[in-house]
Amino acid sequence: MIRFEHVTKRYADGTTAVDDLSFEVAEGELVTLVGPSGCGKTTTMKMVNRLIEPTSGRIRVDGEDIAGVDPVELRRRIGYVIQQVGLFPHKTVLENTATVPHLLGWQRKRARDRAAELLDLVGLDPSVYGDRYPDQLSGGQRQRVGVARALAAxxxxxxxxxPFGAVDPVVRERLQSEFLRLQSQVRKTVLFVTHDIEEAVRLGDRIAVYGHGKIEQFDAPAVVLGAPATPYVADFVGADRGLKRLSVTPIEAGDLEQPPVVHLDDRLSDARARLTADDARWAVVLDDADRLHGWVSADAIASGTGTTRVRERARRMDAWLPLGASLKQAFSTMLQHDAGWIAVLDGDSADHFLGVLTPARLHEALRRSIEADARGATRSEARVETVPSA
Ligand SMILES: Nc1ncnc2c1ncn2[C@@H]1O[C@H](COP(=O)(O)OP(=O)(O)OP(=O)(O)O)[C@@H](O)[C@H]1O
Structure with a gap:
């Protein structure tokens, strides 16, 4: 969809910002460009919408050489979101969002309806925020308007x-999650520049790690973290890359432990028998529809008459995650709830109990993912990532 073929950019003062760059972003793929300041990321990006012209080489968008496309027309086909957002201060949020549809000559009502739909999509209620002006929004809200505006046409x-560089880390993480959710719906072809490896890893289907004017490695996040191609990349992703892998490794069914399971209406004597049979200190408690209720300890059911039910001794457990959530989410949920385990539920309906993740299983899952990528990296060496010479 976006294809760089031997692209070089040399500025008038002789600085080579981008040096013989060849790579391709597939349709619907999100590629993050990450690297230290001044390595050529922004120059790369601005050549795609012709804010900067390459010195040599060719860039194709959807197969078409963009050197032959009128820049204004080109930019209407390419959404652009920058850190300073660049909202028009004298226009309302709704008018800002409708800018490009308006330029494209859409009817006023159609443009405004579309803008309202997009604001909704980025989590801003148009009836609340639509008539505000940019200076009546928080930094995070302005960024959302920026994203809505870029998607409007x-x-x-x-x-x-x-795009999320100017907001604080908490808002930033929320914007990243929202953007991932949005991207799973709209599936745009995205080039995303950041100098933050965590952000690159979290958002990218693939990451291009930039050295000076060149891509040092172009791979899936887990491969970049698990098998850095060069010492430079290893240094850039950092010594704590094991930790960063937590955010790209999903919880799988095979990672889960199966503690004894009892139901709210079970008799204590039956529950005791289950725990004794499994030699367990606690059991997961489900309701009669097999939804997670919480847990009960062996001590809590050690005494009680024949008619007492588990319901009277069970404790609620709010720490749960859907299958497929990241190990990082699992780890932070454990910390947040001060829990030694978290329940994992069916991803679709989120009400079917599948098992629990414990710190020991989390560690095993991390090892599994590192080992799988060490094998995957060997395979990817054979994959052609660059455009062959003409
Ligand atoms: N107009 C210009 N004239 C001369 N040199 C420039 C110009 N614009 C950028 N450069 C240089 O080109 C190199 C790459 O710049 P670029 O903005 O692409 O880097 P970057 O990776 O996006 O950096 P940052 O993360 O700091 O934004 C830098 O050395 C920069 O100083």
Whole structure:
């Protein structure tokens, strides 16, 4: 969808910002460009919408050489989100969002309806925020408007240059999650510039790690973290890359432990028998529809008459995650609830209990993922990632 063929950019003062760059972003793929300041990420991105012209080489968007496309027309097909957002201060949020549809000559009502739909999609209620002006919004809300505006004309390609760089870390993480959810719905082809490896890993289907004007490694996040291609990449992703892998490794069914399970209406004597049979200190408690209720300890059911039910001794457990959530979410949920385990539920309906993740199983899952990628990295060496010479 976006294809760089031997692209070089040399500025007038002789600085080579981008040096013989060849790579491709597939349709619907999100590629993050990550690297230290001044390594050529922004230059790369701005060549795609012709804010900067390459010195040599060719860039194709959807097969078409963009050197032959009128830049204004090109930019209407390419959404662009930058850190400073660049909202028009004298226009309302709704008018800002409708900018490109308006330029494309859409009817006023159609443009405004579309803008309202997009604001909704990025989590801003148009009836609350639509008539506000940009200076009446928080930084995070302005970024959301920036994203809505870039998507308003439904461009197939989105360029994002440090879009979440100016907000605090908590808001930033929330914007990243929202953007991932949005991208899973709209499936744009996205080039995303960041200098933050965590952000690159979290958002990218693939990551291009930049050295000076060149890509040092172009791979899936787990491969970059698990098998850095060069010492430079290893250094850039950092010594704590094992930790970073937590955010790209999903919980799988095979990672789960199966503690004894009892139901709210079970008699204590039956529950005791289950725990004794499994030699367990606690059991998971489900309701009669097999939804997670919580847990009960062996001590709590050690005494009680024949008619007492588990319901009277059970404790609620709110720490749960859907299958497929990341190990990082699992770890932070454990810390947040001060829990030695978390329940994992069916991803679709989120009400079917599948098992529990414990710190020991979390560690095993991390090892599994590292070993799998060490094998995957060997395979990817054979994959052609660059465009062959003409
Ligand atoms: N107009 C210009 N004239 C001369 N040199 C430039 C110009 N614009 C950028 N450069 C240089 O080109 C190199 C790459 O710049 P670029 O902005 O692409 O880097 P970057 O990776 O996006 O950095 P940052 O993360 O700091 O934004 C830098 O050395 C920069 O100083």
């Amino acid at each position: 439904d461009p197939p390609v989105l360029l994002m240059d440090e």
